[in-house]
Amino acid sequence: MLRAQKLNLSVPGKTLCRDLDIVIKPGECWAILGRNGSGKTTLLHALSGLRVPESGGVSWAGKPLADYPRRDLARQIGVLPQDEGHEFWGTVLEYVLLGRYPHSRGFGVSGEDEEAAASALRQVGMADMAGRTLITLSGGERQRVRIAMLLAQSPQLYCLDEPLQHLDLGHQAEALRLFRRLAAEEGRAVLMVLHETLWAGRFCDHALLLYDNGEIASGSASELLNGENLERLYQCGLRELPTEDGRCWVPA
Amino acid sequence: MNLTLHLPATWLVLAAAASIASVVTGLAFGSVDLPLGDVLRALIGKDATLVTDIVWQLRLPRVLSAFACGGLLALAGALLQALLRNPLADPYILGISGGAAVAALSAMIFGLAAAAVSFSALGGALAAVGLVFALGFSRGGNMVRLLLTGVVLSAGFGALISLLLTLAPETQVRGMLFWLMGDLSQAQAPGPVWGILLAALGFGWWQAKSLDILGLGELKARSLGIAVRPLQIGIFFAASAATAAVVVEAGTIGFVGLIVPHFVRLLGFSGHRWLLPLAALAGGSFLTLADTLARTVVAPQQLPVGVLTALLGVPLLLFLLSRKP
Numbered sequence: 001m002l003r004a005q006k007l008n009l010s011v012p013g014k015t016l017c018r019d020l021d022i023v024i025k026p027g028e029c030w031a032i033l034g035r036n037g038s039g040k041t042t043l044l045h046a047l048s049g050l051r052v053p054e055s056g057g058v059s060w061a062g063k064p065l066a067d068y069p070r071r072d073l074a075r076q077i078g079v080l081p082q083d084e085g086h087e088f089w090g091t092v093l094e095y096v097l098l099g100r101y102p103h104s105r106g107f108g109v110s111g112e113d114e115e116a117a118a119s120a121l122r123q124v125g126m127a128d129m130a131g132r133t134l135i136t137l138s139g140g141e142r143q144r145v146r147i148a149m150l151l152a153q154s155p156q157l158y159c160l161d162e163p164l165q166h167l168d169l170g171h172q173a174e175a176l177r178l179f180r181r182l183a184a185e186e187g188r189a190v191l192m193v194l195h196e197t198l199w200a201g202r203f204c205d206h207a208l209l210l211y212d213n214g215e216i217a218s219g220s221a222s223e224l225l226n227g228e229n230l231e232r233l234y235q236c237g238l239r240e241l242p243t244e245d246g247r248c249w250v251p252a
Numbered sequence: 253m254n255l256t257l258h259l260p261a262t263w264l265v266l267a268a269a270a271s272i273a274s275v276v277t278g279l280a281f282g283s284v285d286l287p288l289g290d291v292l293r294a295l296i297g298k299d300a301t302l303v304t305d306i307v308w309q310l311r312l313p314r315v316l317s318a319f320a321c322g323g324l325l326a327l328a329g330a331l332l333q334a335l336l337r338n339p340l341a342d343p344y345i346l347g348i349s350g351g352a353a354v355a356a357l358s359a360m361i362f363g364l365a366a367a368a369v370s371f372s373a374l375g376g377a378l379a380a381v382g383l384v385f386a387l388g389f390s391r392g393g394n395m396v397r398l399l400l401t402g403v404v405l406s407a408g409f410g411a412l413i414s415l416l417l418t419l420a421p422e423t424q425v426r427g428m429l430f431w432l433m434g435d436l437s438q439a440q441a442p443g444p445v446w447g448i449l450l451a452a453l454g455f456g457w458w459q460a461k462s463l464d465i466l467g468l469g470e471l472k473a474r475s476l477g478i479a480v481r482p483l484q485i486g487i488f489f490a491a492s493a494a495t496a497a498v499v500v501e502a503g504t505i506g507f508v509g510l511i512v513p514h515f516v517r518l519l520g521f522s523g524h525r526w527l528l529p530l531a532a533l534a535g536g537s538f539l540t541l542a543d544t545l546a547r548t549v550v551a552p553q554q555l556p557v558g559v560l561t562a563l564l565g566v567p568l569l570l571f572l573l574s575r576k577p
Binding site for chain 2: 045048050070072073074079081084085087088089090094101104107153
């Protein structure tokens with residue numbers, strides 16, 4: 001269980017987040033929504049222990065993130081950052097195996113590591129590409145391999161920064177279903193920065209809306225994701241399209 | 253999986269065999285060519301003859317120095333390519349050689365003895381390392397700033413080197429140019445370079461997985477449990493020590509540090525666990541052979557070994573690059 005208490009985040013000249021209190025429980029799926037530069041990534045980094053907040057604290061299972069040895073924390077919280085570019089010359093399988101680092105001791109690759117990597121590649125539909133050199137893949141394929149590395153890491157909380165980048169519509173849905181299933185069936189938690197409000201409404205049960213003035217609304221996705229809030233969030237007129245669950249917005 | 257396990261071991265044996273062959277070749281050829289049998293007999297200490305003297309006193313120290321320097325340059329290149337996440341990085345990219353060169357050439361202008369020149373080069377290298385570290389790692393530090401700091405300092409040192417060459421008496425310019433292009437003729441004590449080679453290789457081997465992960469980007473590496481900043485500082489100092497040792501021993505030998513790691517990668521080794529030892533062996537063999545050629549091609553005159561590493565290395569790497577998609 002991840003808990004943020006009185007969390008304050010700012011970058012020079014801007015307060016991104018003021019006194020945020022949230023609790024993310026096993027099995028929950030959270031969306032972080034906001035305009036460009038509203039601090040979604042900064043918040044994700046603070047909640048995953050990659051950034052020290054200006055004040056306030058984040059704890060996992062009752063213990064502050066900073067008190068965990070790094071590798072121990074990496075077995076609990078995994079992060080899919082936005083693509084930083086990479087300097088990696090090996091194969092897809094070798095790449096995914098690096099995700100096992102927090103679980104392995106010493107040099108070798110254990111049978112368990114190989115199994116986890118193979119299973120992760122199967123889950124993103126890249127098993128038959130395992131022997132390919134990573135740099136020969138397309139952007140979308142690479143993104144799926146990056147997701148596979150995170151699956152091989154097998155943390156209890158997945159922190160995803162724009163997990164759908166480069167993915168086509170079909171693979172977007174597949175990726176979200178995968179994480180949804182990990183939450184529902186294995187009791188893991190998912191926190192993701194998304195731009196697609198439609199997907200947020202369909203796959204997430206909770207939402208964090210980061211308004212431009214540093215105000216943050218958090219709570220149930222079905223309550224927060226409505227036309228009024230989204231128009232204010234994106235500062236853009238929206239029109240709601242009638243769908244079965246009534247949660248699809250397009251620019252007016 | 254069997255294949256991927258056995259293949260590196262095969263290549264490691266091949267590289268070790270090539271290393272031994274290069275050392276023996278280096279011992280056999282020179283201003284006097286020695287029969288292979290005599291060299292081997294001399295090595296195991298049979299018959300105290302002129303051959304034994306040539307092998308043990310003259311050639312072995314130089315050949316062993318050349319091997320260690322080549323290994324160090326390749327290692328430093330591979331480490332810096334991982335640290336800066338830049339395939340263009342080479343051991344000299346952070347300006348360490350420039351600092352050493354300015355100090356060494358100054359010592360030459362003042363007419364100091366060879367030992368003092370080496371000592372001065374060491375001082376210059378250490379000063380450059382300290383300067384790059386202080387500027388590049390200050391305020392949290394990021395690798396782009398480290399790289400820019402190194403490149404800018406290199407350019408500055410380059411200007412000073414040109415200035416020194418212009419001001420130097422003509423009789424000294426030739427010696428200075430030799431130093432700048434890499435020259436193993438003064439290398440007589442391989443002990444220290446071997447010590448640093450083994451230490452740097454041990455560090456790289458120990459951190460091999462972390463080095464692989466560092467290539468994924470700092471955020472990803474941290475999220476996987478790597479202590480990124482201490483690792484970066486460790487790599488910086490390991491690569492700096494390797495570079496400084498070579499520069500002091502043999503001046504600035506180009507191309508080994510840039511091309512040998514790529515050569516090993518083009519053979520299909522990307523993980524540092526295999527890349528580093530293979531690069532060290534390949535770099536050592538390469539420089540040993542290049543130095544043997546430098547001593548023999550126009551014997552009794554010797555060529556700067558840096559000229560040969562470039563002349564041999566450039567076509568080799570271009571050929572390999574053209575074959576890979």
